[in-house]
Amino acid sequence: MKWKVKFSYLQEQFANPEPIFKDIRKLLKTGEFTLGPAVQQFESKFAQVCQTKYAVGVNSGTDALFLSLKALGIGSGDEVITMPNTFIATVGAIAASGAKPVFVDCNEEYVINPDLIERAITPKTKAIIPVHYAGHPAEMGKILEIAKKHQLLVVEDACQAISSSIDGKKTGSFGLTGAFSLHPLKNINVWSDGGIITTNSKELYDKLILLRNHGMANRDEYEIFGYNSRLDTMQAVVGLHLIKDLEKITNKRIENARMYDEGLSELADYVTMPPRRKNVRYVYHLYIIQVQRRDQLLAYLQENGIEAKVHYPIPLHLQNCAKYLGYKRGDFPVAEEQARNIITLPAHQHISKKQIEYVLDKIKKFYKN
Numbered sequence: 001m002k003w004k005v006k007f008s009y010l011q012e013q014f015a016n017p018e019p020i021f022k023d024i025r026k027l028l029k030t031g032e033f034t035l036g037p038a039v040q041q042f043e044s045k046f047a048q049v050c051q052t053k054y055a056v057g058v059n060s061g062t063d064a065l066f067l068s069l070k071a072l073g074i075g076s077g078d079e080v081i082t083m084p085n086t087f088i089a090t091v092g093a094i095a096a097s098g099a100k101p102v103f104v105d106c107n108e109e110y111v112i113n114p115d116l117i118e119r120a121i122t123p124k125t126k127a128i129i130p131v132h133y134a135g136h137p138a139e140m141g142k143i144l145e146i147a148k149k150h151q152l153l154v155v156e157d158a159c160q161a162i163s164s165s166i167d168g169k170k171t172g173s174f175g176l177t178g179a180f181s182l183h184p185l186k187n188i189n190v191w192s193d194g195g196i197i198t199t200n201s202k203e204l205y206d207k208l209i210l211l212r213n214h215g216m217a218n219r220d221e222y223e224i225f226g227y228n229s230r231l232d233t234m235q236a237v238v239g240l241h242l243i244k245d246l247e248k249i250t251n252k253r254i255e256n257a258r259m260y261d262e263g264l265s266e267l268a269d270y271v272t273m274p275p276r277r278k279n280v281r282y283v284y285h286l287y288i289i290q291v292q293r294r295d296q297l298l299a300y301l302q303e304n305g306i307e308a309k310v311h312y313p314i315p316l317h318l319q320n321c322a323k324y325l326g327y328k329r330g331d332f333p334v335a336e337e338q339a340r341n342i343i344t345l346p347a348h349q350h351i352s353k354k355q356i357e358y359v360l361d362k363i364k365k366f367y368k369n
């Protein structure tokens, strides 16, 4: 299929890689492939962007979550609360830590419903992982209040949400740590896997630095048992180039979303628009709407060369891997209904106005005929 409007934009994004190659050639001359200077440079730039004191480069967003939980001492016998309508890695990281994932339904804005969190808390609950899903910030004010009241730790899954904010405060700066992904399909991406953890705590920073690199205090002394989860120097070089464009990329995505919002407003009978909470910066990692006759619309758009997708059609509590948790259909009605109605339209920074008009035109045709 030759798409007229593609979901992925990597070929366009890296059409002119020469400036990056130039810095990679420099790296080849030094041979500093593991924890070379670019890693620290990228970490300080990232911390600055996220308004935190520290950032620690790791090898994926999944490890950013997993190592955060490890650094907080979470493991076997503990429970960690999150929502079922997220990417599998949020929950996979909890399971990998040895803790039990506990789900709380989302609200109409695709983020964890704070009003339902307290009834999921047990004496074993240790932490909450709010997900800034689609690049839309979770309700951190209410979540932090609940966490304080019950002495719970908060790790933000900000993998989809670089540069999103609430009242100007960046996601990744609310919790004890914030986990970010640099996966090729995320808003700031590298040429392979990569991740980064933000924190304001010196103690957690020191622990994370050890955990990502075998617990090494130095070449010959090991403080704790750790992991091999370093951010590649080469990927840090790529990241340093891309993070310069962060605001440009983010603003273009927001601009595209506004165009969709406007175009879709006349279809209010068929389409539920994305959330527009006041004082929140939604960075549109995904532009998600809910629609009537979703599967038919999805097929129609794809037939017309539009690479729309569904994130995600099966909520995690209904996946085979989660069977041992004992949930059943009907447990999380909002997430389940959304899974039937959501559709993601391509809204990335390399889409043209004309392409958005084309998508809007096809959606209108679909509902008006």
Ligand SMILES: *Cc1c(COP(=O)(O)O)cnc(C)c1O
Pocket (backbone or CB within 6 Å): 060, 061, 062, 063, 086, 087, 089, 090, 131, 157, 159, 160, 180, 181, 182, 183, 193, 194, 195
């Ligand atoms: C992408 C993503 C992750 C995992 O990031 P990787 O870098 O792919 O390991 C975790 N949580 C969410 C919500 C994500 O979108």
